[in-house]
Amino acid sequence: MPTTRRTVLSAAIGTVAGAGVLTAAPAGARPAARPPRNPLVDNRFWTSYGDWRRGTADGVRALPGPRPALLIGRPAGRTEYTDPHTGRTTAWEYATWTSPVHRTRTAATEIIASWNASTPPGTWLQAELSGDYADGGRTPWFVMGRWASGDGDIRRASLDGQGDGRASVWTDTLAVDDPAGGTRLVAYRLRLTLHRRPGTRLTPVVRRAGAMASDIPDRFTVPATVPSLLGPGRELTVPRYSQNVHIGRYPEYDNGGEAWCSPTSSQMIVEYWGHRPSAADLAWVDPGYSDPQVCHAARATYDHQYEGCGNWAFNAAYAATHPGMNAVVTRLGSLTDAERLVRAGIPLITSQSFREEELTGAGYGTAGHLMTVTGFTPGGDVIAGDPAAPGNEAVRRVYRRREWENIWLRTKRYAADGRTVSGTGGVCYLYWPEEATALQRRALKSLGIR
Known part of the structure; x- marks a missing residue:
C-alpha cells in the first residue's frame, strides 16, 4: 500500500430516455434538510426518481415506484472491454448517467464514492468521478470501480495509476496530493456506465449512487x-464471526481469512438485518468449512487489482445486493454520532489502525482493521464485534471509549518503528434497510444521509 495514501484501506423505470438531460422533478419538492452536524463531511447520494431524472442520460431510463432505480433503456452504443485480470476481450452494449454537479459543503481533500446496485449475470457497471478544484480547474474522469456482484463476466476491480498531478486515486479514494498546500476539491460529478451483453434485455439496476467528500484536518489526537446523556447504553444483537477461523481457506482471495476483517464485519451486519446467502450462493464453498457465508462475502468483495477484500466501496456494494438494503461509505465526526446510530438500532463498521498498546485488550496491533460497533456500555465504552478474535465466541469485546475514538478518528499516528503513518479519520460503513424506522431515518438524516 502506498505510504502517500492518507486514508487506510483495511488490511487485512418509466419511458425510455434518449441522450440529454432528463426532465426535472415536479414543483413542490421537499425543502432542503437542515445541515448535518459534522461540517467537515459532505454526503450526497442520488436515490429518488427525481434524482435520476435530474441527471444527464445517454441510453438509461429512470424507473419510478417504491424504490426508484436507474437501468438501461435504449443502449447508447457498443464497446469492447479487455479485462486485464482474465485477458478476455468482450463486446458490451452500454448506457450512461451523469449526475448534476454537486457543490460540496466543505472544500474537500478526499472523495469516496459508493453505489447500490444489482448486476445479473451478463451485466456490470463502471463508476467514475470528476472533481472541480477551488481555483477553477477540473480533474479528468477517474474510474472509481469496475463492479459486478459476481465474477463470471468481469473481474471486480479498482484501477491503479490514475492522477492529474494534483489528485490521485488510491483504490477507492480520490485524494488531493498536497492537502497542506491548500489544494481543494469544491464540486464533483459522478458518472455511471451500465453494461450488458449485446442483443439482450439484461440490465444493471442502480438504486443509490453518490459520494462522501471530506476535509479532515491532520491530527494525532482528537x-x-x-x-450520551440520553440514558444507559444499548447493545444490539449482532451475529459474531471470526475471520481467523478461515485462515488458510481460499488463499486466492487475499491470503484467506487472515485478511478478511472487512467482509467478515460486513457479513455480521448483513445478517443482523436478516439476510444470508442462499444455498446456491454457497454451493462453491467446501461443505466442511464452518461459516461458509464469510467465504462468500470475501469472494463477493474481492478487488482483483488491489488484491484484497478491503475496498470500502465494494463492501458497501456487496451489502446492498441483499434485498431491500442500503449501504454507504462515509465518515463520522465523533462517538456521539455512533451512539446516535446504535440507539436507533443501526450498528456500524469502523476502520482503524493502532499499535497493540494503544487499544487495551485487543492483543494485537494493525496497519488497518475493520470492526463492528454494536453497542455502548452504561459508562460509554465501545462494545465491538472484533473479527480478529481467535474464534466466534471471543468476537464480542469492550474497548475503552477514549482509546477507541482516538484510533478511529485521527488521521496521523506513530508506527511501532517511530514513523509517521496515516489513520482513517473516522471512515465507516453504514448498512440499513429500505423500510427503516422513523428513528433510524432521523439518525441517518442527522449525518446528511437519506
Whole structure:
C-alpha cells in the first residue's frame, strides 16, 4: 500500500430516455434538510426518481415506484472491454448517467464514492468521478470501480495509476496530493456506465449512487467526547464471526481469512438485518468449512487489482445486493454520532489502525482493521464485534471509549518503528434497510444521509 495514501484501506423505470438531460422533478419538492452536524463531511447520494431524472442520460431510463432505480433503456452504443485480470476481450452494449454537479459543503481533500446496485449475470457497471478544484480547474474522469456482484463476466476491480498531478486515486479514494498546500476539491460529478451483453434485455439496476467528500484536518489526537446523556447504553444483537477461523481457506482471495476483517464485519451486519446467502450462493464453498457465508462475502468483495477484500466501496456494494438494503461509505465526526446510530438500532463498521498498546485488550496491533460497533456500555465504552478474535465466541469485546475514538478518528499516528503513518479519520460503513424506522431515518438524516 502506498505510504502517500492518507486514508487506510483495511488490511487485512418509466419511458425510455434518449441522450440529454432528463426532465426535472415536479414543483413542490421537499425543502432542503437542515445541515448535518459534522461540517467537515459532505454526503450526497442520488436515490429518488427525481434524482435520476435530474441527471444527464445517454441510453438509461429512470424507473419510478417504491424504490426508484436507474437501468438501461435504449443502449447508447457498443464497446469492447479487455479485462486485464482474465485477458478476455468482450463486446458490451452500454448506457450512461451523469449526475448534476454537486457543490460540496466543505472544500474537500478526499472523495469516496459508493453505489447500490444489482448486476445479473451478463451485466456490470463502471463508476467514475470528476472533481472541480477551488481555483477553477477540473480533474479528468477517474474510474472509481469496475463492479459486478459476481465474477463470471468481469473481474471486480479498482484501477491503479490514475492522477492529474494534483489528485490521485488510491483504490477507492480520490485524494488531493498536497492537502497542506491548500489544494481543494469544491464540486464533483459522478458518472455511471451500465453494461450488458449485446442483443439482450439484461440490465444493471442502480438504486443509490453518490459520494462522501471530506476535509479532515491532520491530527494525532482528537477531542474526547462524553457518553450520551440520553440514558444507559444499548447493545444490539449482532451475529459474531471470526475471520481467523478461515485462515488458510481460499488463499486466492487475499491470503484467506487472515485478511478478511472487512467482509467478515460486513457479513455480521448483513445478517443482523436478516439476510444470508442462499444455498446456491454457497454451493462453491467446501461443505466442511464452518461459516461458509464469510467465504462468500470475501469472494463477493474481492478487488482483483488491489488484491484484497478491503475496498470500502465494494463492501458497501456487496451489502446492498441483499434485498431491500442500503449501504454507504462515509465518515463520522465523533462517538456521539455512533451512539446516535446504535440507539436507533443501526450498528456500524469502523476502520482503524493502532499499535497493540494503544487499544487495551485487543492483543494485537494493525496497519488497518475493520470492526463492528454494536453497542455502548452504561459508562460509554465501545462494545465491538472484533473479527480478529481467535474464534466466534471471543468476537464480542469492550474497548475503552477514549482509546477507541482516538484510533478511529485521527488521521496521523506513530508506527511501532517511530514513523509517521496515516489513520482513517473516522471512515465507516453504514448498512440499513429500505423500510427503516422513523428513528433510524432521523439518525441517518442527522449525518446528511437519506
